[in-house]
Amino acid sequence: MSFVPPATEVLIVADCWQAESEAEAVVLRAIEAAAAMVDAETADAELAVMLSDDAGVRTLNANWRGLDKPTNVLSFPALQPSATMPDDAPRMLGDIAIAYETTRREADDEGKPFDHHLSHLAVHGFLHLVGYDHETESEAEAMEQLERRILAQLGVPDPYADQDRADQDRVN
Template sequence: MALPAPPQTEVLIVSECWANEADAEAIVHRAIETAASMVEADTGDAELAVMLTDDSGIRTLNKNWRGQDKPTNVLSFPALQPTGKPSPGDAPRMLGDIAIAYETARREADDEQKPFDHHLSHLAVHGFLHLVGYDHEKDGEAEAMENLEREILGLLGIPDPYADQDR
């Protein structure tokens, strides 16, 4: 059986602080392609954008969209999905947007003594899962989402990011 096509993913580097992370774009692409292969969601003929920003940029997004005036590591903005059947010649379906803040992600990786590329992969996977309908507001949802994250990251050769956390 053929694997579903991954979504078209555009990675936009909008902050100079990402300059020292030459592989960031490739890391994000690999994480999202792996995640797309593991979810029961139609990601073929779909697209998304990932913005690699800084704490200031994500703080503005967090304040404007969530009412929280502080930076965070990752934000996801799922797009409304069309209700009708696609027609030939339609543009790819937009899954949504993901924003990842460098300073917060770097600080978390350093604090948790994790390789930065592992943490960036985790944030990209986490953001992508939100775009395709996963959430972690309730304990059962959080457990399902975290288990899927573990499975996806395992395929990427990344250890369980939740192993040292108490629930």
């Protein structure tokens, strides 16, 4: 059986994203690359990616995580389907929300192309939907290694390279 990516709907809900005409295509490529690499069943699965602004993501962050501040990306894994759902109903993976201003600021501050940072955030959000996390050091390392491999396939440089160099400098 060949790989089937999840059906992904990208919803642009903030006008600020109009400055990034390729944002939807970047997100779709990143999700497909991530889905192809992870060991998760994505055929007949669906997810939504909401491209929002800082205000929208701040509201979500406050309501769902109790943190009254914007963040770059939030993931909301779907609940497991119930026995009452029809067999042919699509399997929802969940939703991802990405904040434009925070994403833009981080990309600029780190000297990264916006589309590279957006790809990273889409991959990161998707990995959360399929069960990856970074609550412990070992989980974080596994997730970051997978992100690096996925992003490399997209031609995106290692997003953690500067962080790794800084960590190494602190050790030395």
